[in-house]
Amino acid sequence: MKYIHFLLIVFFIGFVVSCTSDEQCRKDRYVKMSLSIYHLEYNQTTNQTTKTSLSIDSITVRGLTTEGLNVDSILYNNQKKLNKLEFPLNKFVPESKFVVTFNNTRDTITILHQNINEFLSLECGCLKVHSIDTVLTTNHYVDSVKIINHNVNTISTEHLQIYN
Amino acid sequence: MSILSAQSIYKFTISLLFCLIINSLQAQTDKKQPEKDKVKLLNSITVQADLASIVISSLGGDSYSLEGGVQVDLKHKYFPIVELGFAGANKVSIDDIGFKTSGLFGRLGIDINLLSSKKDSKPTNNQFLAGIRLGMSNFEYDITNVVITDDYWGGSETVIYNKIPATKIWYEIIAGVRVEIFKNIFMGWTIRNRNLISQDVSGAVSPWYIPGYGINTGTNWGINYTLGYKF
Numbered sequence: 207m208k209y210i211h212f213l214l215i216v217f218f219i220g221f222v223v224s225c226t227s228d229e230q231c232r233k234d235r236y237v238k239m240s241l242s243i244y245h246l247e248y249n250q251t252t253n254q255t256t257k258t259s260l261s262i263d264s265i266t267v268r269g270l271t272t273e274g275l276n277v278d279s280i281l282y283n284n285q286k287k288l289n290k291l292e293f294p295l296n297k298f299v300p301e302s303k304f305v306v307t308f309n310n311t312r313d314t315i316t317i318l319h320q321n322i323n324e325f326l327s328l329e330c331g332c333l334k335v336h337s338i339d340t341v342l343t344t345n346h347y348v349d350s351v352k353i354i355n356h357n358v359n360t361i362s363t364e365h366l367q368i369y370n
Numbered sequence: 371m372s373i374l375s376a377q378s379i380y381k382f383t384i385s386l387l388f389c390l391i392i393n394s395l396q397a398q399t400d401k402k403q404p405e406k407d408k409v410k411l412l413n414s415i416t417v418q419a420d421l422a423s424i425v426i427s428s429l430g431g432d433s434y435s436l437e438g439g440v441q442v443d444l445k446h447k448y449f450p451i452v453e454l455g456f457a458g459a460n461k462v463s464i465d466d467i468g469f470k471t472s473g474l475f476g477r478l479g480i481d482i483n484l485l486s487s488k489k490d491s492k493p494t495n496n497q498f499l500a501g502i503r504l505g506m507s508n509f510e511y512d513i514t515n516v517v518i519t520d521d522y523w524g525g526s527e528t529v530i531y532n533k534i535p536a537t538k539i540w541y542e543i544i545a546g547v548r549v550e551i552f553k554n555i556f557m558g559w560t561i562r563n564r565n566l567i568s569q570d571v572s573g574a575v576s577p578w579y580i581p582g583y584g585i586n587t588g589t590n591w592g593i594n595y596t597l598g599y600k601f
Contacts, residue, residue, distance in 0.1 A: 297520040324573040328463045332516045332529050
């Protein structure tokens with residue numbers, strides 16, 4: 207009979223613990239597109255291109271609405287020595303435009319993307335994840351952009367690489 | 371003296387033989403006894419209702435449930451059971467997200483009586499049960515007022531999911547007791563550990579509550595307090 211009592215106690219403890227309700231959202235809801243800046247150097251003698259991570263002395267980033275207006279909030283304001291940036295994509299419009307000032311040179315990076323609803327739970331609600339289709343950029347400081355990962359969600363990873 | 375001794379030996383021998391015969395007959399009767407007490411395959415059918423679900427539903431929480439079952443007694447050891455019920459939930463989260471569902475559910479399973487009756491003890495109808503169930507519910511649910519806001523770009527959107535169909539299958543591991551409180555009337559309780567077999571796909575819309583299972587977590591606990599009548 208001893209194991210019967212043990213079973214009953216285990217079941218009872220499990221039941222009591224499970225009855226405590228928890229309405230806190232404990233899931234990650236941080237969705238940001240991540241990009242890194244690199245310097246490309248072409249060596250004519252070896253006919254090879256080398257890629258090195260680039261820290262910008264001063265960088266300023268702010269969003270630009272589809273109407274061409276500056277978003278009130280500045281994402282990065284004269285930040286020093288950055289080589290990795292995180293941009294929030296527009297949740298309701300399939301285009302996000304950012305004006306990036308690298309030192310004193312300004313470029314506009316446009317990201318065309320799909321917005322997808324992702325349901326988490328009743329406690330956490332729903333979030334928007336994105337699928338990057340195309341990236342367009344002006345070429346004052348930026349030479350080119352490469353999409354590394356099209357899916358922007360709560361998983362932290364590098365999505366774009368910007369080359370100088 | 372020798373005659374007396376011979377008579378004594380004769381009486382002793384006769385008495386011993388008599389005892390051996392009686393003892394042998396008694397042993398034969400004992401051997402035949404288990405055949406007379408052979409347990410029938412089908413002994414009874416019990417119809418039962420779950421009082422715990424009625425009480426919990428009447429307390430006015432987020433969910434409600436009504437359920438009952440029919441159980442068969444096979445050899446006083448095995449108790450196959452069918453449980454049927456109706457359950458639902460109506461909840462609003464702290465962020466005002468609404469969830470509503472209701473639906474039928476069914477469970478199929480078996481209990482085993484772990485109490486073995488001793489030879490000399492009186493026959494009893496009290497049982498300590500361990501069992502398993504396979505449960506299923508096919509239902510629809512609504513999730514309303516899911517607000518998504520964009521803190522940087524501005525704007526908000528309210529998402530509504532209406533009449534989302536779902537089928538959930540789970541298994542339950544059960545332990546409990548049942549006693550005969552009056553003639554043919556049984557009362558008992560069971561504690562249940564429930565585990566979903568069909569898990570939700572990450573990111574897909576999923577119900578907060580599953581009729582017959584409870585709150586939609588990978589594993590769940592429940593209690594039943596049943597009142598039944600044995601036919």
